[in-house]
Amino acid sequence: MEYEYIVGLKKHPAWRLLNADSAPLIISFFHRVFTRENRRTVPSEEMTARLEDTLFHLRRVLGESAYPRSAKAYLDEWSSGEAGYLRKFYPARGEEEVYDLTPASEKVIAWLSTFAPTQFVGTESRLLTIFRLLREMVKEAMVDPEAEIRRLEAEKSRIETELADLKAGHFAPSDRTRIRERFLEARETAHRLLFDFRQIEENFRHLDRQTREKIAVSDASKGQLLDDIFGEQDAINGSDQGKSFRAFWQYIMSPVSQEELETLLTQVLALPEIEDLDEGDRLGRIRFQLIDAGERVNQTCAQLVEQLRKYLDDQAWLENRRIMEIIRKIEKKAVQVRETVPPESDFAHLTHVKPDIGLPMARGLFQPSARITVDDRVEMGSGHMETDILYRQQVVDEKILRQRIRSMLKGHSQTTLARICEQYPVEKGMSEILAYLHLACKDDNAMVNSDVSVPIFYRDQNGRTLKAIMPEVIFVR
Amino acid sequence: MNTLDDNRAADTSTPPLPNLGPVVIRLMKGVVYRDEQETTWQDLMLLQSQVRDYVQVIGLTLVLDETDGYAYLHQGDSDADGETLPRLMQRRPLSYPVSLLCVLLRKKLVEADVGGEEPRVVLTRDQMADMMRVFLKDQPNEARIVDRIDTYINKVAELGFLRRFKKDTGTFEVRRILKSLVDATWLIQLDEKLEAYLSHAAAD
Numbered sequence: 151m152e153y154e155y156i157v158g159l160k161k162h163p164a165w166r167l168l169n170a171d172s173a174p175l176i177i178s179f180f181h182r183v184f185t186r187e188n189r190r191t192v193p194s195e196e197m198t199a200r201l202e203d204t205l206f207h208l209r210r211v212l213g214e215s216a217y218p219r220s221a222k223a224y225l226d227e228w229s230s231g232e233a234g235y236l237r238k239f240y241p242a243r244g245e246e247e248v249y250d251l252t253p254a255s256e257k258v259i260a261w262l263s264t265f266a267p268t269q270f271v272g273t274e275s276r277l278l279t280i281f282r283l284l285r286e287m288v289k290e291a292m293v294d295p296e297a298e299i300r301r302l303e304a305e306k307s308r309i310e311t312e313l314a315d316l317k318a319g320h321f322a323p324s325d326r327t328r329i330r331e332r333f334l335e336a337r338e339t340a341h342r343l344l345f346d347f348r349q350i351e352e353n354f355r356h357l358d359r360q361t362r363e364k365i366a367v368s369d370a371s372k373g374q375l376l377d378d379i380f381g382e383q384d385a386i387n388g389s390d391q392g393k394s395f396r397a398f399w400q401y402i403m404s405p406v407s408q409e410e411l412e413t414l415l416t417q418v419l420a421l422p423e424i425e426d427l428d429e430g431d432r433l434g435r436i437r438f439q440l441i442d443a444g445e446r447v448n449q450t451c452a453q454l455v456e457q458l459r460k461y462l463d464d465q466a467w468l469e470n471r472r473i474m475e476i477i478r479k480i481e482k483k484a485v486q487v488r489e490t491v492p493p494e495s496d497f498a499h500l501t502h503v504k505p506d507i508g509l510p511m512a513r514g515l516f517q518p519s520a521r522i523t524v525d526d527r528v529e530m531g532s533g534h535m536e537t538d539i540l541y542r543q544q545v546v547d548e549k550i551l552r553q554r555i556r557s558m559l560k561g562h563s564q565t566t567l568a569r570i571c572e573q574y575p576v577e578k579g580m581s582e583i584l585a586y587l588h589l590a591c592k593d594d595n596a597m598v599n600s601d602v603s604v605p606i607f608y609r610d611q612n613g614r615t616l617k618a619i620m621p622e623v624i625f626v627r
Numbered sequence: 628m629n630t631l632d633d634n635r636a637a638d639t640s641t642p643p644l645p646n647l648g649p650v651v652i653r654l655m656k657g658v659v660y661r662d663e664q665e666t667t668w669q670d671l672m673l674l675q676s677q678v679r680d681y682v683q684v685i686g687l688t689l690v691l692d693e694t695d696g697y698a699y700l701h702q703g704d705s706d707a708d709g710e711t712l713p714r715l716m717q718r719r720p721l722s723y724p725v726s727l728l729c730v731l732l733r734k735k736l737v738e739a740d741v742g743g744e745e746p747r748v749v750l751t752r753d754q755m756a757d758m759m760r761v762f763l764k765d766q767p768n769e770a771r772i773v774d775r776i777d778t779y780i781n782k783v784a785e786l787g788f789l790r791r792f793k794k795d796t797g798t799f800e801v802r803r804i805l806k807s808l809v810d811a812t813w814l815i816q817l818d819e820k821l822e823a824y825l826s827h828a829a830a831d
Contacts (some may be wrong), residue, residue, distance in 0.1 A: 487821065
């Protein structure tokens with residue numbers, strides 16, 4: 151931590167965020183929207199609505215003059231290049247922009263949350279973790295086969311004593327504190343892992359940027375450049391980050407480890423010792439969240455490699471350069487004709503992309519429109535009618551819902567109801583959500599897990615955001 | 628990586644080919660986009676060579692971009708035997724400002740390719756108006772310029788190069804098909820035309 155390093159850090163978005171006048175607003179809001187709900191991205195409309203609510207509440211408490219700008223203005227500022235607290239982008243599909251925390255804001259939130267007093271600091275379990283890691287390292291590196299044999303022998307005799315004890319009917323009662331300590335550590339590690347995915351994604355993006363910059367500034371010959379370029383293509387996948395991530399992904403996606411994780415989680419969560427510790431079943435959902443987060447990184451990575459490939463395609467690269475040259479020429483001339491813009495309506499031509507086949511005789515003849523006479527006299531009478539129809543205005547088309555599920559499953563091998571509703575905002579309120587549930591019950595490839603509840607946000611006709619607590623619904627391809 | 632899919636692919640024997648008719652008709656009706664007509668797109672992927680053979684008879688070629696996900700029919704100047712067929716695809720006239728807007732949008736696509744990061748190019752009406760304003764005559768009536776730029780934008784959207792977002796009518800996505808129609812040859816022609824116009828104006 152040199153003096154200069156710290157001075158340099160003052161430009162870091164995390165430092166600026168801590169220094170910002172409205173830091174309490176920003177950080178508490180981000181924490182509530184992203185961290186507490188474990189969300190990766192939030193659609194811009196939801197984000198604006200929730201910030202609006204927060205601002206309204208704050209103004210009531212602090213007075214009308216507090217935070218005078220609109221939610222949209224704040225969000226724009228926070229996601230602008232200078233601030234860099236939020237990343238705003240269009241997802242690969244859909245028309246709504248989404249927000250994601252930048253790794254810098256993530257760090258700030260993580261650091262600030264360490265200030266909160268914890269129940270107790272688990273020292274033993276962490277010490278054991280260190281021992282375990284060291285042991286694994288020695289084992290992996292296989293420094294000395296002799297020593298390894300000695301170690302295994304010692305282990306064997308320890309296990310034998312343990313076995314003998316158990317057979318003889320002695321077992322030590324479980325230690326409540328030790329179990330609680332381990333549980334807290336497991337949960338913390340799991341969450342840290344989940345949040346690190348943001349950094350991982352950022353790292354991949356950084357690698358991509360570096361490669362592009364290298365190509366852009368290179369003045370090597372074409373052959374040399376192409377060599378460099380294709381060498382770089384593996385840069386993303388071959389980096390330490392890429393390798394480590396791939397190993398993680400293979401491990402979590404293997405059915406064996408998934409099953410093991412699930413069994414372990416079920417057993418642990420059923421322990422009486424930790425009943426009061428797992429608020430909101432946060433560890434229980436970690437399996438799906440990890441897969442989810444991993445899939446996002448995978449997608450980003452695939453997207454980056456694909457874009458890079460496109461960019462590297464030498465034809466595209468040369469064509470892009472040539473096109474930019476011509477465009478610059480055109481622009482120069484366009485400025486010259488600015489005052490006397492060519493008036494013709496057929497200055498240029500473009501070939502149409504479909505044949506124009508016109509069949510004049512196929513058109514209908516003119517038909518005078520029938521005049522409608524309105525008789526607006528109202529007479530009193532009596533009659534019987536179905537009033538049900540007035541209440542059945544909301545028709546949910548299951549076909550559309552099924553299509554949505556299908557299209558979500560195109561990109562992923564499984565998806566959840568919450569994610570479907572994120573991608574395709576609920577339009578018909580509760581009845582639409584229930585229709586999904588109905589579909590899931592009928593579908594063999596879907597499961598409804600009533601042990602886990604998930605909040606689903608939707609808007610009613612007045613534009614208010616409502617939250618429905620639903621069982622977790624998973625659709626599988 | 629995805630073992631589930633691999634297994635499934637191994638299980639299925641080759642499925643019967645879909646019908647050629649609907650695919651060709653869709654192409655005759657305009658550009659087929661992967662993200663909009665997914666079933667047609669899948670059928671097209673299976674029937675590619677059949678479609679090519681079919682449309683070749685009437686002098687059309689199939690232009691297909693798998694990375695960007697679009698396909699359309701194109702009429703070259705003459706067929707393989709050098710015999711000129713009557714024109715089936717009409718050439719659409721573009722006014723000067725509309726062609727200029729196409730050029731500027733093409734530039735945005737190149738910039739997005741080079742800059743990386745975002746795979747999609749999304750522009751608002753105001754951003755496009757700012758892009759255009761530099762090249763249009765100043766007018767005291769600001770609102771009129773914006774109105775006129777609006778008509779240019781509509782025209783380009785009608786050509787299929789801009790897709791209007793449904794939820795927000797002021798936001799557009801630049802479709803990648805622009806890349807294959809507004810190509811280097813077209814741009815050179817436009818540049819020459821402008822050159823001719825400039826020297827003509829100078830001679831007056």
